[in-house]
Amino acid sequence: MDIKQREDLIIGRNPVLEALRAGRTIDSVLVASGEKKGTIVQILGKCRERGIVVKEVASSKLDFMCVNQNHQGVVAVCAMSEYAEIEEIFGRAAQRGEDLFVLICDEIEDPHNLGALIRTAEVVGAHGVIIPKRRSASLTFSTAKASAGAVEYIPVCKVSSLVQAIDALKAKGVWVHGADMNGRIWHNADLKGPVAIVIGSEGKGLGALVKKKCDGILSLPVRGQINSLNASVAGGVLMYEVARQRMEADIKG
Secondary structure (H helix, E strand, C coil): CCCCCCEEECCHHHHHHHHCCCCCCCEEEEECCCCCCCHHHHHHHHHHHHHHHHEEHHHHHHHHHHCCCCCEEEEEECCCCCCHHHHHHHHHHHCCCCCEEEEEECCCCHHHHHHHHHHHHHHHHCCCCEEECCCCCCCCCCHHHHCCHHHHHCCCCEEECCCHHHHHHHHHHHEEEEEEEEEEHHCCCCCCCEEEECCECCCEECCCHHHHHHEEEEECCCCCCCCCCCHHHHHHHHHHHHHHHHHHHHHHH
């Protein structure tokens, strides 16, 4: 990707501070190591007030991101689309007269994988996507590009705790199924009611607490030498199985 084409960066102390004051949707703020003086203090305070993730990085990384523009030790990474609340996802399902269908991404860190998952979720008719605030890709330029515009058409919620979000879904009758190598063969599970599919991170898979909260674990068989599928591919297979079962139920109904 040509870095000059990025549209999700706010560069420099005053622009970042004004964006924070204006309530701009910001995913994270990157601060050069050792920068803790002047307006940086105000920026850090605003981030704490709004619960925005702050990452300390090498100044050379900011140089690279900003193509050597004068970043003054701080860069804000903005969301390319507004985040939704979980209630909006339920409202979308109710508006369509459908059982809830939501995708949960457990620490998917590659923006291309997240974008591909969001794209598939929109295509199969899911009502929303839930991602965690930390240790996850977010709605940056790269994610939006990989989603092929799907971020404009499907609600994406960013939550502090996936475990709490899953509890909230289960309290409303949603069955939560995680993807893991050691689970039930995916096509043997009943996925026709209110359902959430959880896809784990590229390296570690499902987190232990998230996995414990799942009502069931779904597995995709592996026949070749590679022992796992790409996260977005696995998510695509499982989401299409939900869509297939729902279409089949509609036909029979």
